[in-house]
Amino acid sequence: xxxxxxxxxxxxxxxxxxxxxxxxxxxxxxxxxxxxxxxxxxxxxxxxxxxxxxxxxxxxxxxxxxxxxxxxxxxxxxxxxxxxxxxxxxxxxxxxxxxxxxxxxxxxxxxxxxxxxxxxxxxxxxxxxxxxxxxxxxxxxx
Numbered sequence: 252x253x254x255x256x257x258x259x260x261x262x263x264x265x266x267x268x269x270x271x272x273x274x275x276x277x278x279x280x281x282x283x284x285x286x287x288x289x290x291x292x293x294x295x296x297x298x299x300x301x302x303x304x305x306x307x308x309x310x311x312x313x314x315x316x317x318x319x320x321x322x323x324x325x326x327x328x329x330x331x332x333x334x335x336x337x338x339x340x341x342x343x344x345x346x347x348x349x350x351x352x353x354x355x356x357x358x359x360x361x362x363x364x365x366x367x368x369x370x371x372x373x374x375x376x377x378x379x380x381x382x383x384x385x386x387x388x389x390x391x392x393x
Contacts, residue, residue: 253383255283258355259344259372260321262288265357267324269387273355274328276385284331287347288321289340290314341375352382358389 258273260266270286277284290313317335325331336343348354358373373386 252351253280253282253353254349254351255285256280256353256355257285257287257344257348259340259357259376260286260288260324261340261357261359261372262320262324263357263359265359265387265389267357268389269355269357270324270328272385272387273353274331276353276355277328277331282353284328285334286321286325286331287334287336287344288317289343290317290335290337291340292337340372341379344372344376345380348380348382350381353385354380354382355385355387357387 256273256277258266258270260270273286274284276282314335318333321333321335325333334347336347344354344356354376356373356376358371377384377386
């Protein structure tokens with residue numbers, strides 16, 4: 252059925268919940284756990300926090316820090332593998348997941364304007380992935 256559990260990490264509280272759920276499923280199903288962080292490249296006219304203007308070599312400075320932070324997040328999960336790549340988060344997750352992957356993503360609560368401007372990685376993945384996708388939703392308030 253599945254050959255691994257792949258979880259997208261953007262270092263938000265939603266992705267921490269997704270990681271916890273993915274780790275539990277990987278353990279229960281006895282599957283490898285892989286966490287992927289995508290360093291989002293700038294999409295004009297919007298720029299991401301990662302992309303300082305005018306510096307084409309920004310990735311060489313950001314990648315080691317992303318690996319370090321991802322390793323910290325994975326410390327409680329022995330055997331988990333970390334991946335860091337660049338691109339569009341939705342497209343990168345879709346490209347990395349084959350039909351035998353269980354892909355886990357967190358749903359970040361965006362305002363209507365944020366959703367309109369930036370879209371939703373979870374939404375993109377659900378609609379275009381060729382594998383099964385688990386969307387870990389935010390805990391209801393109260």
